[in-house]
Amino acid sequence: MGVQLERLTRVKYDGRKSKVGQLVSYLLDTAGILVADLDVIAVSYPSVDLPSRLHVGGLDLGASNVLHVGHHLAHAYSAFGPSGFSDSAVLVVDGHGDPYFEDSEDMMRWGPDVRQRLAERSAAADNTCMAPRFETESIYRFTRDEPPILLHRGYLAFGRRTGYTPLLFDPLGIGQNYRQVAAWLFGTGKSAGKVMGLAPYATEPLPLPPSFVSSVDRHPTLTDEWKAEIRSALAADPTLIRDHGWAAALAGYIQSATEQLMLDLAHRAVALSESTSLCMAGGVALNATTNGRIERELHLTGFYVQPASSDAGLSVGAASAACHKTTGRTPAWQPAHDAWGRRYSADEVSLAVNRHPDVQRLAPGDIAAVAEHLAAGDVVGWFEAGSELGPRALGHRSILADPRPAGMRDRLNLEIKHREWFRPFAPAVLEEFIDDWFEPGGAGRFMLSTTQVLPHRRAHVPAITHVDGSSRVQVLRRGEGEFRRLVEAFYKLTGIPMVLNTSFNVAGEPIVESPQDALKAFQAMKLDLLVLDGLLLGRVAPNRR
Template identity: 30%
Template sequence: MNGYTLAFKPAIGLYGQHDPSAVLFDDGTPVFGIEEERLTREKHAPNTFPTNAINACLDYRDIELGDIDEIRLPYDPSLRSRIRSHYLTDAVRAPTLPRKLSALEQTLVTEVQSQFFPTRQVESRLELIGSSVPPIERLAHHRCHAASAFHPSGFDDALVLTIDAKGEYDSTVVWRGDRNGLERVRTYEHPNSLGLFFAIVTEYLGYRMFNGEGKVMGLAPYGTENPEIERHLRNLIDVGASYDVTELTKRWGTGHGLELLTEVFDRPPKEDTDEFDQWEKDFAHTAQKLLEEIVLDIVEAHTDTVGSHNVALAGGVVLNCKLNKRVREAACVDDLFVQPVANDAGLALGAGWVGRPPETVDDLSTVYFGSSYKTETIEEILETSKLTYAEPANVEQYVADRLADGALVGWFQGRSELGPRALGSRSILADPRTADSRDRVNRFVKHREGWRPFAPSMLEDVASEYLVDGRPSPFMIEAFDVDPAKASELEAVVHPADNSTRPQTVREDQHERYYRLIKAFGERTGVPVVLNTSFNDNGEPIVEEPIEAIKDFYGMGLDLLVVGDFVLEKDATRQPTTREVGELVGSADPEPVTRERTTAIGNG
């Protein structure tokens, strides 16, 4: 692969419904990547073509669409025909004759499009971006997930497992990864879908599919063993390496499964998520337990078959960090890599790596693939907005001290992250040492349920001190148990029900300013850890641009905002003066490098 390759995941027509993204590769190396939701400001950007993400990729290298050598799509619609009978059966199951006929007509139209005109809709959208459309290659959905997991893992060989709701025809796939690439070992065809199974569980508990699964995972530890719930669920599904969940998932969407759960448990789906009773917590606990049991059985059944005890995971289901913990801890697993952009947004990464020799792909240690903003650009935005701000000579020390004093901080630095986790570029930060920090962030900043836990960022070299079997984990994609002797130092970022946490470990070469901040906080408090959650309000995507960070700062219960080199304090009396900044950094220079604007907000 030479020159520019553009890989993108649409969310229209034959190409899925959610999480569109685009990644630009230069000679096989990803140089820029972004999700469409960051630019449209609609969570998951459903039913959307990634026009903005594609343009952002082109703008990054100041090129046009015609300068791209090849476009890669992480779907091959022609493969849908392998489960054509399922689509026809599903259409016939529609409840009334007019709906049956409509469903059959749509199924036939889709079948014709996927076999004879699979890229026509994509080409027409690309023609609106540039007059010269490069050659388009279609790649199998799960193969792209598998490449995203194996190629950047650093493994010479691995059992690769991809799990989501549905590719073209497959929902779970076992792969053998080695120096020669990827070989499909076992396929679980749709509708035998673990992703759809957990989506049904999610909607039964009052959340939305493809959005609330992580909340159900977080709720599960509050539950306990409930033999009645477990008996009913085990009667509906078969677990083990030859699992079968189709009794619940035989119809696309969640409607059929919700009706069946309502009938079996004599309880309707939950309508709100303000509070959960013990039965609902137990239901989440049991569903999580069965999901973990199935995936663990698949891994145990195939490590010897594949001939490797390294495991690489991708697909939306493996955003479940507690599931990943169980896999990592399995006796048959020597090492684990989980693609941090495990959901469909990460397909663009995999599409760019499919077909490349795995050893030519760099190990993945960061996902800072998005936009950054120059200091002068940020300052111009602040000036135009008539905001009071200061430029401390030592931003990290100033913020560390404010965190230690209990401040809630918006932190906007460097290139944005690709994927669903904020990793120190678009983050909200707080002191991790008290439960009060967790409660205040939930109530005043994130405006969400008070029971939901947060995650920490910690220096990589202290992971073994705070975590049981701690190791580098830079992506907040795996859970760990917290050392009981250290739990009292991390009350805000330890799950109250099971003493686990989902850490990000940080090295200086990964994010220099964020590392320095955490180090400074550790020097001030003795705890080189901060609470880190994504910089967004409830229900919106993570902020992408400085102006969005500013808007959220004034719409949320944050105390200060750090945008690049600049600090904004909501309480004007806390705004650092030139003298205070000089004293803060211990400077002997009577005129430290600092600037300050004191124009009041709203005044000309």
């Protein structure tokens, strides 16, 4: 099982080390075990922080049964392990990973060795004023029985780039430049998804002198001068950021540049590894538009992106690396879902409902009744079993709606989720109808790639069709549980083999985790109904309170 810290603390992007103990206790209590019962503890923890934080969340990270796995290496294991491939190229791209002082060797060492090496490294850095290099792009070749081979690594070092420079932004990495544009447009670098959603609205080139957009080996590159011009323009006219055309052009530029750079890196990964399969992880691997292009243009025999490609997936990679370290083989599995959170009992659900007198049980509460509500235009909160580990709601912590009404997107964005008007929504689609509605390539189980809605179908499902005709499709395979059954029932009623599926959270908050979270969000948002592990719930009419 697994869960993100933010889901427990209800603070989005929560990375507070002081709260790690809460996360550890949650996982151990759910599993019914103690720390002493664990044979191996695997962590991927920023090594620059470790000297002062070898004790975190009640764990001694310097203990002999603690395996430390480098940041990019953990990302790589997180993608290769569940891919099921026997061998593969693995591409990891993010803002930055671990710092390296003297070499490019990945860390996979036991606690006492790490404690000693960090002490030695800290002394060396103090004596020589040495600055670290931070990994930003890594390419590996993985097989099940052999240690992974590092084929290429790009670094951010001393504020400049080293490594395979022609493919990388200067002076920052691909992920950091995307974050920089997100910060300019939306005030925080954590708004990369908003940049991706805004980019298709770009209709004009970025209105800046071309001298500030340079090219190295035909690859777009953000230069210091270009960034200075952006900052100068914003300083002179702070309202410029609210100019839709200007903002969309900036988003379109960084998205286009990122797609080209990632395509080139993907080609390089396949060539260096001599493999026809590719796995990806790291924050940039959540760029669905880029992933769709890679899948369509590289003609791979296998393509897998870790659903929790951000740092939330590092725990998956560290555990997979620990299995390889202790058994000599990287475990292979192909999960049908990303729902690794704990399941709440019927008693816990009932207790949470009873605490909310403004909520009532509705009858009937079967799948057919929920489908009828969706077809009638109701917006439904859907809570089923354990929560997803990654950022995509895949039918366990979802808000569902009818994709047919043209006004549904605005209703969801502006009235329910209280977020920007341009944000797109995704469909969950019955597998057997994918080819009837979407162009080939880019439709997957975990909503991590985009594809095009067929032109003659777009008018039928405008709420899930973005301005450029694209859609981030989730494929529902046969036999995949209650969510699949709901979409089947909706299809029988409407002839539309999909529902609109978005994450169950309001803007600025994490996805709901517990029944109590779901009920609180249901009351705060203008949802019509809530399905809570099979219970169909509505609001008590005002005159009955």
